Amino acid sequence: MRNLRLTSAAVLALAVVIAACAPAGPAAQSPSTGQPKRGGTLILARSGEVTNLDPHKVPAFTSARVFELVYSYLMRLDENLGVQPDLAASMPTTSADGKTVTVKIRTGVKFHNGDPLTSADVKYTFDRIIDPKTAAVARSFFGDVNSITAPDDSTVVFDLKTPNAALIAYMAHPNTGIVSKKIGEANADLSKKETAIGSGPFKLAEWVPDNFMRFEANKSYYVEGQPYLDGIRINVVPDESGLAAALRTKAADMAIVYDPKVARTLRSETAITLDSKPSLSYNLLFLNTKRKPFDNAKVRQAIAYAIDRKAIIDAVAFGEGEITGPIAPALTNYALPTSQYPLYTRDVAKAKQLLQEANVGPVQFTILTATTEPAYGKDEAQLVQAQLAEAGITVKIETTELTQYVDRWLKADFDMATGLNGGGPDPDFYVFRYFTDDGNLNFVTSYKNPTSSDAIKAARATTDVAKRKDLYTTAQKELVNGVPFIWLFVGRDYMATLPTTKGFTHLPTGSIIYLRQTWLDK
Template identity: 25%
Template sequence: MGEPRSLDPAALSNTWAHQATLGNALYGSLMINNDETYELEYKMATDFSTTDGGKTFTLALQPDLKFSDGTPLDAAAVKFNWDRLKDPALGSTTIRQAVQIEATEVIDPATVRVTMVKPNPQFGQAVVAGALNWIASPAALEKGQQSFDENPIGAGPFTLANWMRQNAVELEKNPAYWDAPKPYLDGLTIRTVPDSNQRLNTMSTAAAELASETNWSNIHKAEDGGLSYLVSSTGGGQVAGMNFRRAPFDDERARRAVSLAIDLEAVNTVVYNGDGEIPRTLFPEDSPFYADIPIGETDSEEAQRLFDELAAEGKPVAFTFLSYPTTESRTLGEAIQAQLSAFENVEARVEVVDYAVATARAGARDFDMIVSSAITQDPDYGLTMAFDSKSTGNFLGVNDPELDAALDRGRFGESIEERKEAYEQVQQRIADLSIGLWYTRAVPGVIYGSDLNGVQLYTLGSPLPEEFWISN
């Protein structure tokens, strides 16, 4: 996972490649989704339902929930957390979900009424995928970031013992956890290891019990070495996304030229030793939303023709790939750069920055090409968040009325047949728009050793540490 910039849940991201284990450990979860059916299952919440097609929801809590300092985790605490996540100054990735909420209202100590800006019957899937699922003490948050980072107050299975920045977060068992006798472990130590080879070596030498993993090659090597793994089933994938908002990729021809120029099989060989799964279609064949619509093709002659055409108009294609400080991200950028060097009238550069800078640049939309994603379980959350023109999570600046209309039809379809038809149109528009290079199906997964039991994932590879137990 990436080093957290703060322990405030607003600063954490509930995906396998970021701080999912840490967030679940400190704050627990209101609810989860089943990793096979995607149906909601309840934890600290007992209900999140709508009777009016998704315009309003009722959130009900377990009775007598307490934060680790003994103060109540009640409806007022949920309202405080959910309302503040809409504040742009926090810089939370969960603002993408939070701004869909128009208002929250405390009905009684265990009940919150949530009114949406626009109806969204699938909103529960968005709640579990981010910091809306993690509730911190309002009183502790109001003391400011420095104070909160020294003593974060949540209601999760663990509490903070020590945070050694750029090294490790040490956690200890919360004896007041609501779901006793969980957690089963006395403590957890969470470290940031961005290098994929170092992660695998750490697991292979039993220096750690579990690693969140982003790399198919590591998954396969771990299996060969006798380790276990779990990967959440998903559609979509990771994409080297192109910024529609500025040159050169505000011109569809430039996006299409780069897409056609890149041989994704060669990229897979370089980045994943050929072990990655390239998403040839947006949904896998076992998905009810599968359609045989290619989202990536290679045609070097057409690519060169488009590069030449743009250069003749005084618009030669030149761009920078903004890389995270991981082996995978840097190698991907270098592979794209190397392939494009064989073409004329195109120049690609690679800029490697740390997580904080990359996150800030992505938030400010200050990039040409960056690793982005549209990872789907139920397709509404992942695709609408990434590609609807009005979504704050639309980092690439995609703005297409036909795509917006199809996404709406998919959200409100009353049968699987209606939703399938809508998402077929979504897939066609995404293919036609040349969003970017769909280079791998995501790996929302974990590797773990033979002594670790109770490993369970929800949403995008998010582990539940209260379920872990060690066998000797």
């Protein structure tokens, strides 16, 4: 197995805390050499279709990757996951009490339709995200915002109820793309191609669902000289096994890979470069605590004891992964070693004992899984099915296309579901929205725990790393014992390219934002 480049733990843990004092660095650059060449259309292959084009409502990775091409963000993450200004002209300033954050935005920026982008559009965007009626994915990130004002065309002021240590980093989240106030007010539905008008490096020119999306370069993009490409075409393959053939025959210049089996194949191809980074995304099982038998904590704990995480990693990820708890191992300042969790040591006898104590009768339920995200979701479900059978638990499996899966997930219409959840450079990215009582994604499992909720809220409000560590320690122990999710492992984020694809910077979040600086050596 090739050596994997680990992201700096210190940077990961402290990225958000030091964001306010970080210098405004240049755009991330690839280590590749040579003068960038202009022109050409890059073909990007992947499995999985966009589920919706509303940049604020869709959690699916397939949609997020498109948002990163079409829309602009106040901030961005660099190659070390440090927070840097993007649409913002400089790093935001924060008042001494931490309750006022002021953002200066670039002047002269235009939307794809030629309209100027001003602070009014930024205010409209974040007001839309915060509005509960929008049901925005990122709403809980900005729950501490009391009001947003735009005192002039290039200034936006966020007034906070309490300090939020992660707020500036959240401005780089793929579900915070800046939309046009004019377009938003004229269209209640932003999910259509016609309303996908941002100020990002590429314009969406054509979309044939389940086939391809074609993008044209934004010649008025605010980063001088970028993008280098004339355009991008995203081709959807039926499954990831087709990615190797697409690259081998040069039908694609680049491929997004999730399936470790496919990555293993690509690694053996001498004419293909496979870049692999420890992922910040969690492979897990969602448990709907509103439904029987998952309303019983002992049943949930019994299932946790019956799971063999290492066997799952070995089978679906070929050993390329680490067992994880609620905070990914890469966030070393905060993540507890999973050896501290009794429920992580497989014990079928203990599982049977807890089921007897639960006194709920025969336990049976259905696992919902999708054909993609992850591609091996059904394999995970089958392994869980076999492992739980040893404890006397009967499991059925229901597999759907990703679009149907997301719709069911957003309605919490499942007993248990496999999942691949995105993480970030700060624990708050992940835990706040799911595990605080008022988190906007708490509805997915309906799990309530005042102790963990209060600890997570308190950790958001302080920049003291030691205090945050103590608070997150409390939260992690409570969550693992409460079992709203069964965290399995964090795997690898893979990106495959041909030698002629240059300048791309691969982030462990899976982001393709740096296609704006990518070029073709053809």
